Amino acid sequence: MQTDLFSALTWEDALLLLRDNNLLRDLDVAIARFLNQQCPQASYEVLLLAAFTSNQQASGHLCLDLKNRQLATQLWGTSPPPELVTLLPGKPDDWLHDLRQSPLVSQDGNTPLVLDGSRLYLRRNWAREVSVAEAIDQRLATVSPLPVKRLRDALTRLFPSADDQTDWQQVACALASRSGIGIITGGPGTGKTTTVVRLLGLLQSLSMASNQRLRIRLAAPTGKAAARLTESIGEQVQQLDVVTAVRDAIPTEVTTLHRLLGTRPDSRHFRHHADNPLHADLVVVDEASMIDMDMMARLLEALSPHTRLILLGDKDQLASVEAGAVMGDLCRHAHQGRYKQSTIDFVQDTCGADISNYQETEQAPGNALAQQTAMLRTNWRSKDSPGIGELARAVNEENLPQVRKAFQQYNDSLHRHPLRSDGQQLETQLLNGSGGLRALFNAVATPPTQRQDFDGWAAGLLKQLTHQQLLSGLRSGPFGVEQLNQRITRHLQQQDLAPEREWYPGRPVMMTRNDYQLGLMNGDVGLTLPLLEQRNDKPELLLRVAFQLPDGRIKWVLPSRLDGVETVYAMTVHKSQGSEFRHTLLVLPDAPHPLLTRELIYTAVTRARDRFTLLEFGKPAVLDSAVKKRTWRASGLAERLFK
Numbered sequence: 001m002q003t004d005l006f007s008a009l010t011w012e013d014a015l016l017l018l019r020d021n022n023l024l025r026d027l028d029v030a031i032a033r034f035l036n037q038q039c040p041q042a043s044y045e046v047l048l049l050a051a052f053t054s055n056q057q058a059s060g061h062l063c064l065d066l067k068n069r070q071l072a073t074q075l076w077g078t079s080p081p082p083e084l085v086t087l088l089p090g091k092p093d094d095w096l097h098d099l100r101q102s103p104l105v106s107q108d109g110n111t112p113l114v115l116d117g118s119r120l121y122l123r124r125n126w127a128r129e130v131s132v133a134e135a136i137d138q139r140l141a142t143v144s145p146l147p148v149k150r151l152r153d154a155l156t157r158l159f160p161s162a163d164d165q166t167d168w169q170q171v172a173c174a175l176a177s178r179s180g181i182g183i184i185t186g187g188p189g190t191g192k193t194t195t196v197v198r199l200l201g202l203l204q205s206l207s208m209a210s211n212q213r214l215r216i217r218l219a220a221p222t223g224k225a226a227a228r229l230t231e232s233i234g235e236q237v238q239q240l241d242v243v244t245a246v247r248d249a250i251p252t253e254v255t256t257l258h259r260l261l262g263t264r265p266d267s268r269h270f271r272h273h274a275d276n277p278l279h280a281d282l283v284v285v286d287e288a289s290m291i292d293m294d295m296m297a298r299l300l301e302a303l304s305p306h307t308r309l310i311l312l313g314d315k316d317q318l319a320s321v322e323a324g325a326v327m328g329d330l331c332r333h334a335h336q337g338r339y340k341q342s343t344i345d346f347v348q349d350t351c352g353a354d355i356s357n358y359q360e361t362e363q364a365p366g367n368a369l370a371q372q373t374a375m376l377r378t379n380w381r382s383k384d385s386p387g388i389g390e391l392a393r394a395v396n397e398e399n400l401p402q403v404r405k406a407f408q409q410y411n412d413s414l415h416r417h418p419l420r421s422d423g424q425q426l427e428t429q430l431l432n433g434s435g436g437l438r439a440l441f442n443a444v445a446t447p448p449t450q451r452q453d454f455d456g457w458a459a460g461l462l463k464q465l466t467h468q469q470l471l472s473g474l475r476s477g478p479f480g481v482e483q484l485n486q487r488i489t490r491h492l493q494q495q496d497l498a499p500e501r502e503w504y505p506g507r508p509v510m511m512t513r514n515d516y517q518l519g520l521m522n523g524d525v526g527l528t529l530p531l532l533e534q535r536n537d538k539p540e541l542l543l544r545v546a547f548q549l550p551d552g553r554i555k556w557v558l559p560s561r562l563d564g565v566e567t568v569y570a571m572t573v574h575k576s577q578g579s580e581f582r583h584t585l586l587v588l589p590d591a592p593h594p595l596l597t598r599e600l601i602y603t604a605v606t607r608a609r610d611r612f613t614l615l616e617f618g619k620p621a622v623l624d625s626a627v628k629k630r631t632w633r634a635s636g637l638a639e640r641l642f643k
């Protein structure tokens with residue numbers, strides 16, 4: 001039943017009106033229609049709430065939390081149209097009452113909608129969340145205590161320089177070695193890769209001492225992240241202080257999660273699942289903040305109970321594109337530690353370190369997962385460019401004076417440029433300089449003459465492409481990547497660097513979907529290059545797009561073979577996750593925007609290795625407003641794990 005202006009509307013009219021006002025999608029209306037077919041007596045309110053629940057996935061939420069103070073924003077967005085709000089009469093308590101009475105709703109997953117406390121889920125999302133929580137609980141219960149003395153000896157060998165200060169890398173290794181799951185979080189350069197390589201050395205040497213060689217698999221959510229980790233792991237394994245046989249038994253090839261689980265053509269299902277688990281004793285997944293709830297559920301399903309899982313990632317980065325904020329939920333209290341006395345004793349015995357400052361309290365108790373979680377706290381890389389680390393920390397701590405101070409203090413690596421939207425300063429910035437597009441286009445214009453040099457040339461240019469990257473938090477609008485890419489392409493044409501054609505030498509492209517036949521994944525970046533081929537004894541210039549595969553090989557693809565690609569002079573911050581660029585430039589629009597959040601700014605800043613530039617089309621307050629806004633995603637995972 002409803003009131004006011006729209007009192008004569010049926011549930012279907014109301015949903016269509018909401019859809020026409022972009023508050024719902026066609027899919028959400030279709031779900032409500034389906035539910036109405038299943039249960040013709042379903043009430044107006046329940047059908048509307050079902051459609052709104054379905055719509056939450058578009059914003060990354062797993063459910064509609066009827067008791068959360070952000071409910072109004074979840075339902076209506078940041079500027080609710082007052083007359084449309086009356087389409088859903090009543091209050092959350094009334095809705096909860098209606099839902100509990102509805103045959104479409106249960107608490108145990110036997111109905112299309114599930115009400116869990118005050119959280120309303122579509123059954124599939126609820127089932128995913130429950131399965132992730134249960135799988136993590138099971139893994140936590142798989143305790144595999146190694147003899148303390150052997151562990152201590154091995155840890156001392158691997159971390160020889162551990163002084164009086166707590167070496168969190170060593171602690172992370174100790175914790176991860178004792179159960180079926182370990183979580184290592186830390187900002188950029190805090191040594192996640194270093195730690196995991198030492199952990200692999202530790203576990204493999206202890207296992208090989210008992211004549212068992214661990215089957216280890218390494219993975220990351222995207223091809224780019226996998227390629228980056230392959231490179232850094234390869235270097236670190238070489239430096240590992242273990243016997244050669246152990247070093248040789250540590251893989252350095254990192255695959256994508258999709259490949260790890262085994263994609264099947266034309267199917268959403270993977271080859272590995274509960275009935276056909278992965279053949280692995282230890283699985284390490286990097287960039288875990290990019291894993292959504294669905295993928296995490298599939299990953300956990302594909303692991304047999306004895307397989308140890310290590311998740312690495314930065315809990316403060318943007319959450320996954322799809323629904324869920326799994327890493328954030330798993331690491332909710334990582335900063336505080338919340339260790340139990342037994343964990344503190346274990347760390348003292350194995351590492352000789354005192355972590356009692358991070359003990360749980362009565363008000364802040366630690367759960368089993370917290371005992372398996374370690375946060376790395378020292379940024380080792382920032383010694384080279386401390387400004388980036390300082391800025392990232394200030395953003396993370398919502399410390400606006402410190403953000404401003406960082407830009408002033410580190411003006412060699414941090415820059416703020418106010419821009420006019422009608423000027424061409426943006427284009428000038430991107431073209432000039434050592435990592436700029438002009439240098440790239442010049443290099444592209446001189447292809448090697450010998451076939452055997454093609455791959456090396458392409459690898460060098462793909463690396464050069466990462467010297468500079470323009471990012472935006474938005475896709476559409478004048479400051480979104482779509483228009484920025486058009487703008488830059490136009491400018492390159494005006495400068496006679498690019499012709500007015502779709503495909504031309506120097507055009508960087510990004511995959512916008514997975515192409516299993518080509519072995520390319522959504523987010524992979526390629527560069528269009530001219531190749532000199534001999535055809536009928538004559539040199540002919542052919543265009544091919546070069547991609548670097550996670551194992552370092554170059555894959556050449558005909559442009560016409562690529563249908564899911566877009567130009568990528570500018571990239572969304574979401575898509576930049578898992579990548580690092582020497583110079584990262586972030587465009588900020590002329591006014592605050594709901595999508596610009598602290599996590600987004602932090603993620604953009606931490607993509608930069610040497611320099612970070614803010615290109616501001618509006619007032620400095622746009623940055624302040626973004627830093628003050630936190631991303632929030634409705635999910636019950638943390639509560640399930642911390643119950």
Ligand SMILES: Nc1ncnc2c1ncn2[C@@H]1O[C@H](COP(=O)(O)OP(=O)(O)OP(=O)(O)O)[C@@H](O)[C@H]1O
Nearest residue numbers: 169186187188189190191192193194195232380381
């Ligand atoms: N304990 C340490 N002592 C000295 N240098 C270290 C230590 N740990 C890591 N480093 C150095 O810091 C740099 C960053 O380390 P690493 O690549 O392991 O960090 P990460 O957290 O994996 O970084 P990313 O941000 O790329 O994910 C490397 O050059 C590494 O050699």
